[in-house]
Amino acid sequence: MVERSHKPSAIGVSVPTSSNESATVQADSERVTLKLATGESVVILLYGGTVISWQTAGQERLFLSDAAKLDGTKAVRGGIPLVFPVFGKSEEKAVASLPQHGFARISKWELLGKTTDSSSHVQVDLGLSQQNLDPEIRQKWSHAFGLIYSVVLGRKTLETKMVVRNEGTDSFAFHVLFHTYLKVPDVTNTSVGGLRGITYADKTQGGATFEESSSTLAIAGETDRVYKSVPGPVTIQSGPDALYRIERSGLDDVVVWNPAETSSQIGDFAPKDGWKSMLCVEAGSVSEWQKLEGGSVWEGGQVISLL
Numbered sequence: 001m002v003e004r005s006h007k008p009s010a011i012g013v014s015v016p017t018s019s020n021e022s023a024t025v026q027a028d029s030e031r032v033t034l035k036l037a038t039g040e041s042v043v044i045l046l047y048g049g050t051v052i053s054w055q056t057a058g059q060e061r062l063f064l065s066d067a068a069k070l071d072g073t074k075a076v077r078g079g080i081p082l083v084f085p086v087f088g089k090s091e092e093k094a095v096a097s098l099p100q101h102g103f104a105r106i107s108k109w110e111l112l113g114k115t116t117d118s119s120s121h122v123q124v125d126l127g128l129s130q131q132n133l134d135p136e137i138r139q140k141w142s143h144a145f146g147l148i149y150s151v152v153l154g155r156k157t158l159e160t161k162m163v164v165r166n167e168g169t170d171s172f173a174f175h176v177l178f179h180t181y182l183k184v185p186d187v188t189n190t191s192v193g194g195l196r197g198i199t200y201a202d203k204t205q206g207g208a209t210f211e212e213s214s215s216t217l218a219i220a221g222e223t224d225r226v227y228k229s230v231p232g233p234v235t236i237q238s239g240p241d242a243l244y245r246i247e248r249s250g251l252d253d254v255v256v257w258n259p260a261e262t263s264s265q266i267g268d269f270a271p272k273d274g275w276k277s278m279l280c281v282e283a284g285s286v287s288e289w290q291k292l293e294g295g296s297v298w299e300g301g302q303v304i305s306l307l
Ligand code: TA6
Pocket: 075, 088, 100, 101, 179, 203, 224, 255, 257, 282
């Protein structure tokens, strides 16, 4: 359980409120649903702290695999899984025994509080700490830590923010990333802007590094790239139409992933041609380790705006 006293003062968690005129928050032991009076909604599974739906104007904005497990037996394939404290697998001793993408997406988070005091935004805060971890995981990563994950729904925005607090005396290092599966009409007609001139590691080429030459990256097949130190926002377009803008704070890197060829080998990826209607554009801090001294706090976040 995340103790209130472990909460970073930077995050104000309100007294739980169930509803007001502008927004409702419904929560049970498995999920939290946020809704604005104007119809926008978000659903968050406490398992993994995973946002599994974001709807605006009656349309779903996130891809969720038809075969995604939502029962806590496996990380959710779709939505916004949370990557912490390691991106992918690493040989770094401190995290080498952890599962791919760490434990945040496979741990049960706790609802800390809800804020519904604005006509245009509604926020919930979830927490995860050492005490919430499976004992096997706790043995593998034994640091005293507190994570506060905030999800803020606006009329045309979805904001996700993470606070990482080192509750111990020894330092630890971590990666963090929002593994956002955006829904797109047709990925073969989708492009990502804002990456020109940026160095990226191409995981489809054994991690070789290149410099992005295109002002709009077209998704022309299997894509798995880590763009390092991206200074500005990225935009996602469908043909000539702008779909989304992603702004980041404290998250220097952007991962672009589409499993055009490999999705057929991913057991929980359905339908098999689902790769055509999704693109992961992932804000994170993954190309370097964030080192956090005992007692220190780190914060980072993204705002996804509909264009
Ligand atoms: O973020 C991109 C990535 O690291 C890819 O390399 C790809 O494997 C993807 O994540 C999915 O990972 P998962 O463990 O969810 O199957």
